[in-house]
Amino acid sequence: MNARHRKSNLFRERALRPRSAAHAASTLVMLLGLWTFTSSAAAQRTALKPGWNIFSPQQDIELGKRAAADAARQLPLCNAPKVDAYLTQLGMRLAEKLPTGGMQYPFEFHCVNDKAINAFALPGGYVFINRGAIEVAENEAQLAGVMAHELSHVALRHGTNQASKAEFANGVLGIADGIFGGSTGGALLSKLGAFAAGGVLLRYSRTAESQADVMGTQALYDSGYDPRALAQFFEKLEAETKGKNPPEFFSDHPNPEHRVERVDEEIEKLGGVPPHAKRDSTEFEAIKREVLALPVAKKLAPGARAGAGALKVPAPPSGNFAAYQTNAYTLKYPDNWKKYPDTNGSGASFAPEGGVVDDGTGHAALAYGLIVSVASATGDPDDWDALNSATQKVIQELQNSNPNMKITRQPERVRLNGQPGLATYLSNDSPVGGQETDWVVSTLRPEGLVSFICVAPQSTYEKYDKTFDAVLDSVRFPK
């Protein structure tokens, strides 16, 4: 697990931790009860409907559109008009066959210049297909299978269903608090950053995956393709990567149990494989050749990427500060940063616009900003040994999940609001490329070990140093 994941986990713990395990479990049970996955009598296709959702279909489009614009800025697109036109034609042919008003969405199809085998669809029908997925497909039916699966996530509104459940379980999006007024996905996006919101929108459950397989198989069948192609594609992916790194696709789309059996069962219900089902086309073969010949997108340094307009470098931290208060501490943070309070406990994250990015697996990762975490620990706040051992434990945990994280300067004694603290410098992989510096200042409090983790890419850390100092100087603990 690399550093980026750990950062993202840290961030997600702060942002998405359920109020309590019991609460989360009961919520889950309740929500599972709301799934509509009705299997009717034999020889009749499985009827599928979108699940519970606090968004309207119009909001799916607005959310998806904004997240897609952000994704298009951050991802290396193929910029191959012929390929995009082909994907659009193929995608629309499948979308027309979707039930539940599939055609109410605008649908857009983009080829992404990334060799990783992946594809994703944002709410409202904004579909991104990596060149890797086109290159690994053996025929048009297999590519159609992946696309039909993605389009089914759109039609079944899995993204906003997922976001609805996250909101219901954690209140993270602030939507239930009434912030989500009006008709746009503004609250969700401004809380998470547009593409980072994709992390919530793309984190599907196994049930959702199975539904997308079933509906995707129906769409293949209805548009004249060999309906076995979808399962064959996933089976091939799984077999080829056994014991190796699973393809990126499976991080966004967990592999459901009995995938092939479930698809075969659906094909039976549909009346079996039609005798002249389409498998390939000369067009597909031509497009695949064109994709294989595309130059590989260069991975650029963060600065260079910003120059190309691909990845936005955050604006410098403001010299004006806003106040943040919890029962455990108060602090001041630059007023052009956003706060992401922990819904449970005293943790929080603070980041500039563009400081939270997608870590490449659809998860939000903090690249610039501050994370306040509270780990359980006991000890007298004035006992240096207790502080030292609690700090070592937390750093060890960080390193366990981040093989590339290294201590660059051993803990040094500091004072935080007059109280003993330890300051440790670490280096780690940055989610925006290159290395990042993590400055961790920890102190023992009645709540546990409170750690202030200051994060910025190494290349630009200097520009944040003063701000981090000012934030830590502003920390006050209740007497």
Ligand SMILES: [Zn+2]
């Ligand atoms: Zn999926």
